[in-house]
Amino acid sequence: MAEKPHLVCCRLSDEDFAALQDHARELELSKSEYLRFLIRIPVTPEGIAVGTNCISLDVETVGRIYSELVRWGRHYNQAVKALNTIARQVRNGRIDDKTVTELLSKANTRLEQTDAGRKEILEQMYRIETLTMIGG
Template sequence: MNPMNKTRTLSFRLAEDDYQKLVERCRVSELSQSKYLRYLIRIPMLAEAAKGEIPDGVVIDRKTMRQMSRELTRWGYHYNQAVHAMNSINYYIVHGKATTELIAPKAETIETELAAVNENAERIVYELARIQCSTIMEA
């Protein structure tokens, strides 16, 4: 939203407990009170969505985005370690330091598991892209 479009000022009273909730939620989401309230206003109401006036959307705050990012980063580290282990196994087989009879059954299992992990990663990426297209606002 363009700051020049902000022409209205709103003033209202809150009970102390509601104000403390607002302050805490703004602190956790790392938003100013004005920005937090503007974002809340943009969330579609169930009645509006039922009438088809506003498309379904997803609201994601900074904390949630960071958590999702960390989880994907962790997945990447684990996937990288698994691929590294597979390359090490291949190295030992190629250089005659291990026999294929010993490692082959386990390698097939590892390869199958890596393929499943990769499919899940692709699903996660697809879902995140879908969520991104549905996002109403980002904090």
């Protein structure tokens, strides 16, 4: 953890202090951690700095993105395993047309599932980018 040698004190109204406590609690942060995040948002007297994109992802969203990426990896690995099985069986002359068709179908299904997840994430990222462009 980085050293924090400076102490800053300020006075807040009851309303602002309650908001600080509520926001920090919702994000499962200490009040200090929450304020440190806020300090890093680039602002001007007019609002968020022009030309600056500021995107905030909550813990749940990051978790969902991570889970989707893990799922992609599993589908990809299963598809490659099926293709390697097909190649090995063909090389050894131990595979018939029906088995080849079944294995290729299985690999194709996994790749289609991976592609569907990829498209969903891309659509969500595009929405975030669009919102950022509108807001910035």
